[in-house]
Amino acid sequence: MIAFLLAQTIAITGGTVYPVSGPKLTNATVLIRDGKIVAVGTGVATPSDATRIDAQGKWVTPGLIDGAGQVGLVEIGAVAGTREGAVRGDTIAAAFNVAEGINPASVLIPVTRIEGITTVLATPTGNLVSGQAVLIDLDGTTIEQMLVKSPAGVVLDDSETGKDYAGGSRAALAERVRRVFRDALEFERRRADFNRAQIRPLSASAADLEALLPVLHGQEPLIAYANRRSDIATALRLAREFKLKLVLAGAQEAWQIAGEIARAGVPALVEPLDDIPSYDALGVRYENAALLAKAGVKVALMETDSHNSRNLRQEAGNAVAYGMAWEQALRAVTLSPAEIFGVADRYGSLEPGKVANVVVWSGDPFEFTTGVEHVLIHGKEIPLKSRQTELLERYRKLPPAY
Secondary structure, three states: OOOOOOOOEEEEEEEEEOOOOOOOEEEEEEEEEOOEEEEEEOOOOOOOOOEEEEOOOOEEEEOEEEOOOOOOOEOOOOOHHHEOOOOOOOOEOOOOEOHHHOOOOOOHHHHHHOOOEEEEEEOOOOOOEEEEEEEEEOOOOOHHHHEEEEEEEEEEEOOOOHHHHHOOOHHHHHHHHHHHHHHHHHHHHOHHHHHOOOOOOOOOOHHHHHHHHHHHOOOOOEEEEEOOHHHHHHHHHHHHHHOOOEEEEEOOOHHHHHHHHHHOOOOEEEOOOOOOOEOOEOOOOOOHHHHHHHHOOOEEEOOOOHHHHHHHHHHHHHHHHOOOOHHHHHHHOOHHHHHHOOOOOOOOOOOOOOEOOEEEEOOOOOOOOOOEEEEEEOOEEOOOOOHHHHHHHHOOOOOOOO
């Protein structure tokens, strides 16, 4: 990733600071220099040349991280020309990396980041193996400036829709995935034979089989979208068989086997605002996140509707309303997703040395009436403007003709 060229010192002073990695700090300072956090505490001296942000009476947290969605990959869902998150005609699309499809000028980016979300997972969709997700910051004029990690994982559709890519049966889906995984390992063992066409036909292209090898060697996570209890069990079974680093996504009935998921050490990305049953998840319930956390599962929250990624903090508030501890919910939208995607050394908490993605709130970020006062990404303060705020200002006072 290309570093942001900053030469600025910023001091956020007097606020109630929630580092996430430690207890809250009252009347504390977060000191930022050249895009990195250099100090957090109650006795931090403020340099004379620092730009001050007065956070007296405010709350200060790390920028929120959304573990799903297609921000930067879609503008208008109904217009094919604005969709970049899926590749057609390739059921196994493991080599498809969405990074170069991201539009840094997307109008959804300002809409999302002024709600305190500074980092998102941009995910591919469609197909049985949809492709490679990437983690991006929501600022930058180039893809290189935005990329945090690429790839951040390979996406598998192990849900009701996934079976359509495997002949219409969940059993066929599992068999197809196993065959592709075995073929990838066979490809690795007999690469020279493959190049000489002295190997049986394999079930995916060389590029896709190659892209699966980091997953099969535990170097990258497999992000498996699975909601039904039996589908979650299938994902866990595959992870045991192939020794995968599994991440469950959706996981709407995961509460039913929370203990098994916890024993497997598998994290889950969930949406606590969803309580509408479907044939894919008749057992969906608001308490899912809380029950998983209580069982010892590492939980991160996500908002899959890219046009409403800003609702991530309401997901967290709902999780708290249905039994999750407030501190757990804050971790679930900051440090936990950073840990799941392997960037916790740089993201997810307010600690010296970490990237200065910081939000100043008027109060509890999970309260509906709380507003965002300041957003900093890589230590750069982001204007709290979007197309929606501009439209609000334009039509705040209508001419008499209206």
